[in-house]
Amino acid sequence: MDLDWNKLFIGDLDFSFALEIIIRTLMMFSMVLLILRLSGKKGVRQLSLFEVAIIIALGSAAGDPMFSKDAAIVPSIIVFGSIILLYRAITYFAMKSEKFENIIEGEPIYVIEDGKFVLGVHKDHTFAKDEFFSEMRQESIEHLGQVKTAILETTGNISFYYYQDDEVNFGLPILPKPYKKKLYQLTEENIYACTYCGNTEKLQAGYHSCSRCDQKEWVIAINNVRLT
Known part of the structure; x- marks a missing residue:
């Protein structure tokens, strides 16, 4: 069976959409980077399991709009906002309750x-x-x-x-x-x-x-x- 190299590497990519992919990627990456900076963390080793879950959720929300024509940017920004609100709410309750913090963050x-x-x-x-x-x-x-x-x-x-x-x-x-x-x-x-x-x-x-x-x-x- 002959391997279709064009289908493997290019598929149904419309090259007129390539520039838009670059713009989408830069925008979504910048949004993820901005949110991580606002969280105050300096490196991966400072992240708890809860914060790693937040990053995975952000990556999932940012992924599709980077390359998919059917995924608009604004809905992803709404997802970003919801994740950040959830993060702020959980960290607030974690500050108020040590038991809740231990459930979310774990214990040493x-x-x-x-x-x-x-x-x-x-x-x-x-x-x-x-x-x-x-x-x-x-x-x-x-x-x-x-x-x-x-x-x-x-x-x-x-x-x-x-x-x-x-x-x-x-x-x-x-x-x-x-x-x-x-x-x-x-x-x-x-x-x-x-x-x-x-x-x-x-x-x-x-x-x-x-x-x-x-x-x-x-x-x-x-x-x-x-x-x-």
């Missing part, structure tokens, strides 16, 4: 406390340990024992609070190479870290279950201070 989640993972986080399938380790490495964190508390904010940012150098404990390594050397049968006495919860224990050779989470996967713990 404690990921690490006292150098160990908070166990409940691992039961939430939206938590990606590898991605979290990547975030830690970008903050020059080598192991969990350097971190007193880590909080996953509603914007997706992570807030870290560190131990002083003289307070650093043995912790679970988060660099790729040490973490990949997982052990089920320990061959020597040493201080080990549970790969599931980050709990550290001094263990003899043999098979052991974590006293905190009952998992049986270990790596050798380290206690290096954090380099800044």
